[in-house]
Amino acid sequence: MLPGRAPVPEPVDPLISAAGRTWPVSSGSNLLDALNGAGLRVPYSCRAGSCHACQVRCVSGEPLDLQPEALSAERRDQGWRLACQCQVLEDLQVELFDPSRDGLPARVQALDWLSADVLRLRLQPEQPLRYRVGQHLLLWSAAGVARPYSLASLPGEEPWLEFHIDCQRPGAFSDSARQLQPGDGLRLGELRGGALHYDADWSERPLWLLAAGTGLAPLWGVLREALRQHHQGPIRIIHLAHDAAGHYLAEPLQTLAAAHSQVQLQLATASELAAVLAELRLVSRQTVALLCGSPASVEAFARRLYLLGVPRNQVLADVFLPHA
Known part of the structure; x- marks a missing residue:
């Protein structure tokens, strides 16, 4: 030194x-x-x-x-x-x-399978929860497993909170969800606002809702919110699934499309995606597009919209990331 x-x-x-x-x-x-x-x-x-x-x-x-x-x-x-x-x-x-201290208690109101792989979970929170379509919520199982899911319910019209859980692949939360029974308790974590929503100012504009798999869940809420607010412009819905059996909301979507002349529904499988996207034509640069699903599907949707000339600030996307 x-x-x-x-x-x-x-x-x-x-x-x-x-x-x-x-x-x-x-x-x-x-x-x-x-x-x-x-x-x-x-x-x-x-x-x-x-x-x-x-x-x-x-x-x-x-x-x-x-x-x-x-x-x-x-x-x-x-x-x-x-x-x-x-x-x-x-x-x-x-x-x-600590979910028992920091989470909002909720009870399972109902469970049913919308398809072989998609479980619909409806929860009744202990206290009313204010939310909007497009948001997602962190769900905690009794065993302390947490996973965020998009809300599929319509605020102000349905007393439950609805979630569509993809059980196709093993996952800590989805595996535990399979074992749930009505009356079982869960805890709710933070409510978050994703990119997806419905704006009343879009009423006269074309609205495209492009979803893959359970990415349909938040867009199911957006669609019904748009109709509840008397959306006047054309609404186009494309749901992408692995196969025909994967269109887990086909019947209620077809019912809505039949009841509302401005709604156009297209159900596509993975093998048809390229052809479906190639057929898309832009009728107005005022079109607003909402995308949701896996990273690959959202990227495919967004790439086609870019080539069609939809302004980037009119493309809203929420990506469902795979289980870690």
């Missing part, structure tokens, strides 16, 4: 305190990985800041938040952060989301 030169202190790893434990992590560690690496089982789905399943409350200390706009100012003021989007740079004291 040179005379008069103070020693350089060794960097100290930050400490995380959660669930009665404290342990060090490397500076810059992802908060979600640090918590789950310690065995605390923080749920997550997308790791992209969309699903909000990994919310934790920072009681002391502040992580580096890579996506602060993902949460409302109110939630952030309460200390909530998305663990998947946070890096640990200093000591943190964290409270995990």
Whole structure:
């Protein structure tokens, strides 16, 4: 050591305190990985800041938040952060989301299979929940499994909250949903506003609703909201499914189309998608298009709309990410 030169202190790893434990992590560690690496089982789905399943409350200390706009100012003021989007740079004291404390209680009102793979779940919340079409809600099972689902119900007209759960592939929440019975309890997490909605100012404009799989759920709500508000422009609905059996709302959609002359319905299978998109023709640059489904299907829809000349600010999309 040179005379008069103070020693350089060794960097100290930050400490995380959660669930009665404290342990060090490397500076810059992802908060979600640090918590789950310690065995605390923080749920997550997308790791992209969309699903909000990994919310934790920072009681002391502040992580580096890579996506602060993902949460409302109110939630952030309460200390909530998305663990998947946070890096640990200093000591943190964290409270995990506790569904029994932080979630809204709800009971299963009804369950029925709309197809071999799609389970319709209707919940009755303990307290009325104000929401709009196109929003989604985090559902917590009794076992502590969380997953966001889009609302398919129509606010103000249906007393239940309706969700369409894709059970085609194994998943922690969908597997537990198969075992539910009427009267069983669930907890509701944060209500979020997705990109999809209906605006009364669109009343005279063409409205295209393009969905794949259970991406139809929020658009089923948007369609009925548009009709409830007496939408005057043409409404075109395209539902993409793996096969004909996958059109799980074919009958109610056909009933609505028969009752409303401005509604045009097209049911397409995966093998027909290219031909269906090629046949699309733009009749007005005022067209508003709402897209929902898997990343690949939404990308295919959006690419065709771009080539047709639909302005990008008139294309609203919500992507259903695969189970993590």
